[in-house]
Amino acid sequence: MSPNHKLVTVDTLDEKVLGDLLSLESVAVRVPEFYDAMYCKALADLLYQEIDDTAGAGIYESNIDSFWNVTQDPGRRERYLASTLPLLNRMRRLSAPHPSPVDHLRVALDESWPGGSTLMTLNGSKMPLGITRVWRTGSEGLPHQDVLRREFDDPMAHSLLGQLGVNIYLDTADEGGELEVWDHVISDEEYQGMADKYPGSYGYxxxxxxxxxxxxxxxxxxxxxxxxxxxxAIRKITAGRRITVSGFVGNYGTDLPLRCWS
Ligand SMILES: O=C(O)CCC(=O)C(=O)O
Ligand SMILES: [Fe+2]
Incomplete structure (x- = not known):
């Protein structure tokens, strides 16, 4: 049976929508027009400009490291943790006079979850949220999972009850670049047997x-x-490019804050 009924479209987030996604009643939730399309265009133009000036290589180009890039390297981890407030402030500056999409997301999560929502912390330092990712023509994201405890052996990762991937789409590809989600979880036990083949749970x-x-x-x-x-997975972009503001949301239980990072 087609799993399309597992995509839920809503006007606003609430406890039930998030709870159903965490319990796999649904696999994806879409909130159309979460951030005004005109604001998206203005912000995307500015971000493209900045990223074009400082481009690096990879499956996508981004302004900061993702956490999974820094887990093995203490120096890179320090730089990552030092980027949190500058990253949030930069997004506010680039979005002004409109609200930052990251702030908008943080408030929506806070207001919809009984325990509220806050930034993830690592040894008392706040982790950055709101990495911007540019995907250009020809790029794609192969099938993967994002499971923090597989990347990072720390109680804060092991006590997570669930992890959501969250993206705000500021600009989308002319062709391709769809987000594909399977109603299928590869368990930690299954993954153990193939971890060496798919490091980072990437490339199934x-x-x-x-x-x-x-x-x-x-x-x-x-x-x-x-x-x-x-x-x-992210299907190959065959025309145009796309830019997202991207992060993760961790669940520690209904009465505890959701924890966000990128
Ligand atoms: O860019 C997307 O559509 C999804 C990216 C992704 O893999 C994620 O947010 O976990
Ligand atoms: Fe992902």
Whole structure:
């Protein structure tokens, strides 16, 4: 059966929508026009300019390291942790006079979850939220999962009850670049047997996944949340480029704050 019923479209987030996603009643939640499309365009133009000036290589180009890039390197981890407030402030500056999409997301999560929402901390330091990722023509994200405890052997990772991937789409590809989500979790036990083949839970072959998936063509302004334990991929961009503001949301239980990072 097609898993399309596992994509939920809502006007606003609330406890039930987030709870259903965490319990895999759904695999993805879309909030259309979460951030005004005109604001998206203005912000995307500024971000493209900045990233073009400082481009690096990789499956996508981004302004800061993702946490999984820094887990093995104390120096890089320090730089990552030092980037938190500058990153938030930069997004506010670039968005002005409109609200920052990251702040908008943080407030929406805080107001929709009984325990509220805050930034993830590591040894008392706040972790950055709101990495910007540019995906250019020809790039793609292979099927993968995002499971912090597989990357980082720390109580803060092991006590997570669930992890969501959250993206605000500021600009979307002309062709391709869809987000594909499978209603399928590769368990830690299954992953153990193949961790050396797919480091970082990245690059699963499609033939180990169900034939049917949820395929989402994001529109500028969309907020899309996925249960990051489900295998997911970004289809190859065949025309144009896309830019997202991206992060993760960790669940420690209904009465505790959600914890956000990138
Ligand atoms: O850019 C996207 O559509 C999804 C990126 C992703 O893999 C994630 O947010 O976990
Ligand atoms: Fe992901």
């Amino acid at each position: 072959p499609r033939d180990i996944l169900p034939e049917e998936s949820v395929l989402i063509s994001p529109e500028p302004g969309d907020l899309i949340l996925i249960n990051a334990a489900c295998a997911h």
